[in-house]
Amino acid sequence: MDVFGVVVTAVWVMLPAYVPNNAAVLAGGGRPIDGGRTMGDSRLLGDGKTWRGTLAGTLAGLTLAILLSVLAPAASDFVGHPLPTFPLRAGLGLAFGAMLGDVGASFLKRRSGRERGAAFPGLDQLDFVVGALACALVLAPSWFGATFTVPVLVAILLLTPLLHVLTNGIAYALGLKNEPW
Ligand code: CTP
Ligand code: K
Ligand code: MG
Numbered sequence: 001m002d003v004f005g006v007v008v009t010a011v012w013v014m015l016p017a018y019v020p021n022n023a024a025v026l027a028g029g030g031r032p033i034d035g036g037r038t039m040g041d042s043r044l045l046g047d048g049k050t051w052r053g054t055l056a057g058t059l060a061g062l063t064l065a066i067l068l069s070v071l072a073p074a075a076s077d078f079v080g081h082p083l084p085t086f087p088l089r090a091g092l093g094l095a096f097g098a099m100l101g102d103v104g105a106s107f108l109k110r111r112s113g114r115e116r117g118a119a120f121p122g123l124d125q126l127d128f129v130v131g132a133l134a135c136a137l138v139l140a141p142s143w144f145g146a147t148f149t150v151p152v153l154v155a156i157l158l159l160t161p162l163l164h165v166l167t168n169g170i171a172y173a174l175g176l177k178n179e180p181w
Contacts, residue, residue: 001151005081010155011163012075012083013147016065016091017098017132018160020057022167024099025177027060028053033103045106046116054099061095062088090143093136101131119181125161 001009030052034044065086068075076083086094105127109120133156137144148156165181172180 001081001149004079006151006155007159008079008081009083009147010152010159012068013152014094014129014132014156014160015068016061016086016094017128018163018167019064020061020095020098021102021128022171023060024050024053024057024102025171027056039110042110042113043116044110045103046110048116049103049106054103057099058092058096061098062091065091065094084143084147087140087143090136090140090147093139094132097132097135098128099131100135101127101129104131117179119179121181124181125164126157129156129160 028048028050030050032043032045032047033049033051033054034046037044066088069085069091072083072085105120105123106116108123109118112120114120133144133148133153168177169180171177
């Protein structure tokens with residue numbers, strides 16, 4: 001596979017994991033997952049992780065995975081490269097895993113004394129990737145093995161932080177997000 005093919009595949013296959021965080025920002029609010037509970041001196045997760053945001057993010061990612069599967073033949077023709085479809089379990093793993101990774105990162109942020117909204121460089125950009133890949137591996141192992149070749153994984157780890165910085169910067173500039181990370 002050439003570099004173009006690797007990059008296009010990496011972005012395509014991770015779209016259902018990229019969208020949930022942004023959907024959660026738009027739809028979030030209401031009851032926090034931790035119900036206000038604390039661990040030590042800090043909140044377990046904080047007010048930034050809500051049931052509604054998590055559900056909306058997961059549904060948005062899953063819906064996108066279904067849509068991309070329908071579009072895969074046309075998109076493959078367009079880029080001149082075979083792009084994968086998403087079995088339901090793969091789409092669910094990527095979408096829910098992205099939310100789970102983000103929730104896990106908030107847990108770690110609170111344990112390290114960071115308030116809601118504080119930056120944690122590195123973790124902020126990759127938490128959802130690790131969560132998405134891990135859940136996709138568990139829920140759709142054979143699809144995972146066929147889709148995530150080593151070059152595609154390397155491209156994902158290099159490109160995701162760039163895309164994350166870009167989309168969050170745009171969300172901040174549009175006034176949708178309180179911080180640009
Ligand atoms: N959000 C949500 N539920 C989630 C994730 C995000 O409701 N599972 C919404 C919240 O309104 C949150 C906003 O999206 O404030 C931005 O998400 P994020 O940056 O992940 O949360 P922070 O508020 O920065 O909190 P944290 O420090 O815990 O990351
Ligand atoms: K986050
Ligand atoms: Mg934040």
